[in-house]
Amino acid sequence: MENRKIAVIGLGGTISMTDGGSGLIPSQTLDEILSRAIPDPMSISTETIDLMQKPSASLSFDDLLHIAKIISKLDHTKYAGVVIIQGTDTLEETAFAIELLVNVKFPIIFTGAMRGAAQPGCDGPSNLVAALKVAAYATNRPEVYIVLNDEIHLARYVIKAHTSALNAFTSSPAGPLMRIHEGKVREPIKWTAQPLPKISLTNQARWPRVTVLPLVLGDDGEILEHLQAIGYQGCVLEAMGGGHAPASIVDKIERLANQMPVVLCSRAQSGQVFEDTYGYSGSEKDLIGRGLISGGIMNSLKARILLLLCLAENADHSHKNFSNYLELISVC
Numbered sequence: 001m002e003n004r005k006i007a008v009i010g011l012g013g014t015i016s017m018t019d020g021g022s023g024l025i026p027s028q029t030l031d032e033i034l035s036r037a038i039p040d041p042m043s044i045s046t047e048t049i050d051l052m053q054k055p056s057a058s059l060s061f062d063d064l065l066h067i068a069k070i071i072s073k074l075d076h077t078k079y080a081g082v083v084i085i086q087g088t089d090t091l092e093e094t095a096f097a098i099e100l101l102v103n104v105k106f107p108i109i110f111t112g113a114m115r116g117a118a119q120p121g122c123d124g125p126s127n128l129v130a131a132l133k134v135a136a137y138a139t140n141r142p143e144v145y146i147v148l149n150d151e152i153h154l155a156r157y158v159i160k161a162h163t164s165a166l167n168a169f170t171s172s173p174a175g176p177l178m179r180i181h182e183g184k185v186r187e188p189i190k191w192t193a194q195p196l197p198k199i200s201l202t203n204q205a206r207w208p209r210v211t212v213l214p215l216v217l218g219d220d221g222e223i224l225e226h227l228q229a230i231g232y233q234g235c236v237l238e239a240m241g242g243g244h245a246p247a248s249i250v251d252k253i254e255r256l257a258n259q260m261p262v263v264l265c266s267r268a269q270s271g272q273v274f275e276d277t278y279g280y281s282g283s284e285k286d287l288i289g290r291g292l293i294s295g296g297i298m299n300s301l302k303a304r305i306l307l308l309l310c311l312a313e314n315a316d317h318s319h320k321n322f323s324n325y326l327e328l329i330s331v332c
Contacts, residue, residue: 004077005045005046005047005078005080006045006047006079006081006132007047007049007079008030008034008046008048008049008082008085009049009082009083009084009085010029010030010051011051011052011053011056011067012053012056012086013026013054013055013085013086013113014087014115014116014124015085015112015113015127016028016033017116017117018116018117018118019116024116026053026054027053028117030050030085031050033085033117033128034128036117036124036125037125037128044133044135044136047079051066051067051070055087056087056089056090056091056094057089057090059094061097061308062207064097064098065101065201065204067084067098068098068101071098071102074106076106080106081107081108081109081136081138082104082109083132084098084109084111085111085112085128086110088114088148088168088169089160091112091158091160091169092155092158092302093301094110095108095110095145095146095155096155097305097309098110099143099144099155099196100196100199100306100309100325101198101201101309102198103142103198106135106139106141107135107139107143107144108143108144108145109131109134109135110144110146110155111127111148113127113148114148114166123149126150127148127149130152130180131147133180133184134152137185138185143155143192143193144156145177148167148169149166149167149169151167151176151178152176152177152179152185153169153171153176153177154174154177154193156193156196156302156329157171157172157173157174158170159299159301174191177191194328196325196329197328199313201313207308207312208233208308208311209231209232209234210232210308210311211227211232211236212235212236212238212301213238214238214267214300215237215240215245215249219249221246221249221252224249224253225252225256227256227260228256232260233311234260234263234307234311234318235262235263236265236295236303236304237263237292238267239264239265239273241268242271242273242278242284243265243273243275243287244282244284244287246282247280247282249282253287253290253292254291257291261307261322263300263303263307264287264292264293264295265295265298272330273294275288293322295326296329306325
């Protein structure tokens, strides 16, 4: 760790927000955020890159590609890791996208806050200190983590499961891989994620349009008939239960799958879609047989990120690329 720094990239988010009179708004610089962090006994050296001040709901794929390029240019002999500070609304999506886009030799740690900088019990400073500790601990492990509430999750599995709780983030099936205990990183079982192939992209003149559609009781599937006409190139279907749809709309789903890649996920918060259990019309076996791609253990948000980036890299092979990634991500 000697003479190696942690690069800290600031994107904004609740961790940087104070009351602007009508509610929380981004206001603090990255240096101000760092100054509020509890002094660290490890004397970690940091270098700040104050990139933007955006609520995470306003981040774009152009922003993510820009961030990926910045990280990719960092010298691994100079930096032990990268910590990225952003809002939590899209944290599970942006962290997974960066995992797919960046090929480096050090860890990338995402963190943020559930409470604003001036709110009682604000968690930003402790989350930032924890993220810095993980970056120093996991040096030479090129994985992407999310660190909040003293829990360390892998980006590919984590989800935001609560709108406001300090323990809003969880992950399945891996669970938190590490925890901060008594100020130190604890890793009960060492488990290294299998590296994912990286998606190579240059500047995108136009990003593929991929939507997420939930199926609901009594769904008539009308919107499925219009996706291609309004410019979509892919769809993630949030099906019921283990991956099921009303029998009355399976023909519409099949027509859509003949027009574009359609990924089958579940609207349930955890668990993976079935592939070989039910056999009725509208079951997972029926839908996969009609051309849908199994989303496996991925939730719909991550499936959309992966499908969109696969389409951006190579639209003609997006089905195959998606399936190859799914196979790697499902190994846990």
